[in-house]
Amino acid sequence: MCVLGLGLIGGSLLRAAVRAGRTAWGYNRSEASVRAARDDGFDAGSDLVAVLRRASESSALIVISVPMPAVDATLAAIAEHAPNCPVTDVVSVKGKVAEAVARAGLADRYVGGHPMAGTSASGWSVGTVDLFREAVWVVGTDDGTDPAIWTQVARLALDCGAVVVPAESTEHDSAVARISHLPHLLAETLAITGDAGGPLALGLAAGSFRDGTRVAGSAPALVRAMCEGNRDALLVALDEALVLLGDARLALGETGSTAALVEAGHAARLRYDEQDVWEITGIVPGEDGWLDRMRDAGRRGGRLRRL
Amino acid sequence: MCVLGLGLIGGSLLRAAVRAGRTAWGYNRSEASVRAARDDGFDAGSDLVAVLRRASESSALIVISVPMPAVDATLAAIAEHAPNCPVTDVVSVKGKVAEAVARAGLADRYVGGHPMAGTSASGWSVGTVDLFREAVWVVGTDDGTDPAIWTQVARLALDCGAVVVPAESTEHDSAVARISHLPHLLAETLAITGDAGGPLALGLAAGSFRDGTRVAGSAPALVRAMCEGNRDALLVALDEALVLLGDARLALGETGSTAALVEAGHAARLRYDEQDVWEITGIVPGEDGWLDRMRDAGRRGGRLRRL
Numbered sequence: 001m002c003v004l005g006l007g008l009i010g011g012s013l014l015r016a017a018v019r020a021g022r023t024a025w026g027y028n029r030s031e032a033s034v035r036a037a038r039d040d041g042f043d044a045g046s047d048l049v050a051v052l053r054r055a056s057e058s059s060a061l062i063v064i065s066v067p068m069p070a071v072d073a074t075l076a077a078i079a080e081h082a083p084n085c086p087v088t089d090v091v092s093v094k095g096k097v098a099e100a101v102a103r104a105g106l107a108d109r110y111v112g113g114h115p116m117a118g119t120s121a122s123g124w125s126v127g128t129v130d131l132f133r134e135a136v137w138v139v140g141t142d143d144g145t146d147p148a149i150w151t152q153v154a155r156l157a158l159d160c161g162a163v164v165v166p167a168e169s170t171e172h173d174s175a176v177a178r179i180s181h182l183p184h185l186l187a188e189t190l191a192i193t194g195d196a197g198g199p200l201a202l203g204l205a206a207g208s209f210r211d212g213t214r215v216a217g218s219a220p221a222l223v224r225a226m227c228e229g230n231r232d233a234l235l236v237a238l239d240e241a242l243v244l245l246g247d248a249r250l251a252l253g254e255t256g257s258t259a260a261l262v263e264a265g266h267a268a269r270l271r272y273d274e275q276d277v278w279e280i281t282g283i284v285p286g287e288d289g290w291l292d293r294m295r296d297a298g299r300r301g302g303r304l305r306r307l
Numbered sequence: 308m309c310v311l312g313l314g315l316i317g318g319s320l321l322r323a324a325v326r327a328g329r330t331a332w333g334y335n336r337s338e339a340s341v342r343a344a345r346d347d348g349f350d351a352g353s354d355l356v357a358v359l360r361r362a363s364e365s366s367a368l369i370v371i372s373v374p375m376p377a378v379d380a381t382l383a384a385i386a387e388h389a390p391n392c393p394v395t396d397v398v399s400v401k402g403k404v405a406e407a408v409a410r411a412g413l414a415d416r417y418v419g420g421h422p423m424a425g426t427s428a429s430g431w432s433v434g435t436v437d438l439f440r441e442a443v444w445v446v447g448t449d450d451g452t453d454p455a456i457w458t459q460v461a462r463l464a465l466d467c468g469a470v471v472v473p474a475e476s477t478e479h480d481s482a483v484a485r486i487s488h489l490p491h492l493l494a495e496t497l498a499i500t501g502d503a504g505g506p507l508a509l510g511l512a513a514g515s516f517r518d519g520t521r522v523a524g525s526a527p528a529l530v531r532a533m534c535e536g537n538r539d540a541l542l543v544a545l546d547e548a549l550v551l552l553g554d555a556r557l558a559l560g561e562t563g564s565t566a567a568l569v570e571a572g573h574a575a576r577l578r579y580d581e582q583d584v585w586e587i588t589g590i591v592p593g594e595d596g597w598l599d600r601m602r603d604a605g606r607r608g609g610r611l612r613r614l
Contacts, residue, residue: 136510136511136513165507165510167507172511175511176511178500178503178504179501179509179511180512180515180516182497183515183516183518183519184515185552185555185565185568185569186496186497186552187572187576188551188555188569188571188572188573188575189568189572190489190490191572191575191579192572192575193489193544193547194485194489194575194579195575195576195578196485196547197482199583199608200472200474200478200605200606200607200608201481201482201485202486202582203472203582203584203610204423204443204445204479204483204486205486205487206443207521207522208486208487208494208521208522209486209487209579211490211518211521212490212494212518212519213575213579214514214515215514215518216572216573216575216576217573217576217577220566220570220573223573224564224566224569228564228565231560235556235560237500238552238556240499240500241496241497241500242549244496244500245492245493245496245548245549245552248495248545249546252535252538252542253542256535257531257535258492258530258531258534258535259527261495261496262491262495262531263527264495264499265499265523266498266525266526266527266530268495268499269494269495269498269502269520271502271509272501272502272516273524275506275509298507299506301505301510
């Protein structure tokens with residue numbers, strides 16, 4: 001298999017794939033990253049065409065692990081030099097990548113992926129072989145998914161120590177807007193409102209403010225790329241949050257009560273704490289109705305641990 | 308000194324005061340709590356009149372450590388049985404308590420306090436002698452503050468291992484609305500919006516959602532009491548947050564950018580991380596202009612470590 005982009009995610013993936021016994025090589029645009037990967041004993045190069053031709057000759061699985069802005073150019077190179085290889089990706093938004101894949105004419109060979117792992121650090125040097133251990137790895141179940149490629153992508157995730165959650169692109173994007181992108185916008189908002197109270201307010205801040213603003217410490221460029229790359233789904237989640245907060249504001253002003261928001265929020269957090277994690281078994285990719293059954297299992301919180 | 312209410316805060320205060328070498332006794336309405344305190348070797352009773360008469364005979368400092376709804380009745384008892392004792396409190400809102408104190412005719416003998424410590428647990432049994440160690444303890448600086456009583460209250464806080472931040476009631480309430488009550492409302496909102504994504508969304512949730520919703524796990528009654536007890540100041544903070552989020556929603560929808568919110572939020576969080584904690588020295592309670600100087604120091608992030 002072949003990993004295009006050797007940053008935190010791609011670099012960790014190359015390490016984990018090799019440890020799992022796979023023949024895997026990587027590409028990075030930057031010579032420095034390639035040298036760093038080679039110094040650590042990995043097979044890497046900065047000649048994209050050569051890397052893709054090698055993939056094409058062995059029908060290797062290609063993993064796109066570049067930032068969203070570089071996805072189109074990467075897909076164009078794959079379409080030119082390795083059009084018959086199976087392709088997946090690890091980009092944090094799925095709808096936009098699927099559209100780009102379709103524009104590049106590679107939809108038949110593509111199954112999207114998104115490992116829910118990472119930190120605010122970036123680059124080859126911060127990658128680790130265990131980054132995906134017990135992480136959730138979404139594997140796409142859009143209409144027309146090729147069961148053989150789906151199986152390859154799911155096996156890669158499992159080989160890396162992750163568990164697989166099947167989901168359609170739009171479902172994935174809606175979910176991460178709610179549980180990853182909205183939290184960032186709320187954290188930024190809280191940080192600004194607290195800071196507006198000056199040193200007195202910041203000096204009184206304890207756990208609730210510290211935890212509630214933690215991700216506002218992430219690099220603005222990364223937060224913007226995540227949030228703006230998932231605009232449509234994030235707008236839906238943000239509008240829901242605005243309605244909840246606006247209603248709470250009215251209730252507090254008019255009746256003095258915060259009961260509706262506080263009780264619903266507490267019940268919601270309990271459902272998160274007590275969520276039932278269960279294992280998906282007995283669905284064979286390619287058998288009749290397998291895509292629908294995978295999607296349904298993903299919606300109900302199922303995870304695949306073996307295939 | 309005499310502690311009225313032996314829950315988490317009052318019970319911890321009684322323990323810490325005794326360890327600091329003070330003669331201290333407590334009152335609690337519940338016989339069971341009184342027995343528990345006595346079993347742990349502390350001087351406690353459930354006869355409020357007897358406890359207050361004893362305070363009156365020794366001019367003891369009285370600490371009100373009951374929930375906000377019980378404050379008026381407690382003040383009425385103090386006014387009847389120990390009207391000449393100095394009085395402080397540890398209630399989490401200050402403006403409302405100051406109003407109740409004025410209604411009870413005890414304003415001359417009162418200096419408010421608020422130790423920024425506690426957990427979601429409650430009752431004598433969860434108290435600890437070290438609850439206030441290195442905690443911030445706000446001591447009130449409203450107009451007309453008696454410097455001798457202020458010094459008594461500040462010394463109590465220091466004896467318990469806390470640092471003292473001087474602030475007026477309204478400033479305190481505005482600050483905690485921003486850094487303690489707004490975080491709760493945002494956490495509830497995030498919990499509901501994430502949960503609306505169903506098991507798929509909750510199953511993909513990682514650090515940003517977990518941290519951003521943590522305080523939504525607090526008991527709704529406690530969250531409501533805090534937030535609703537500080538309504539006016541919380542409405543100001545909530546309106547600011549709504550404007551920030553509303554503007555961000557418009558910008559994301561119209562231009563696709565989250566730059567304004569994300570960059571301001573990141574800068575604000577950095578100011579929180581890098582806040583300058585400095586020690587207040589050289590202000591003697593009672594000397595000319597001491598109240599103004601204390602307030603100014605509190606506003607600029609100063610803390611008193613000795614007196």
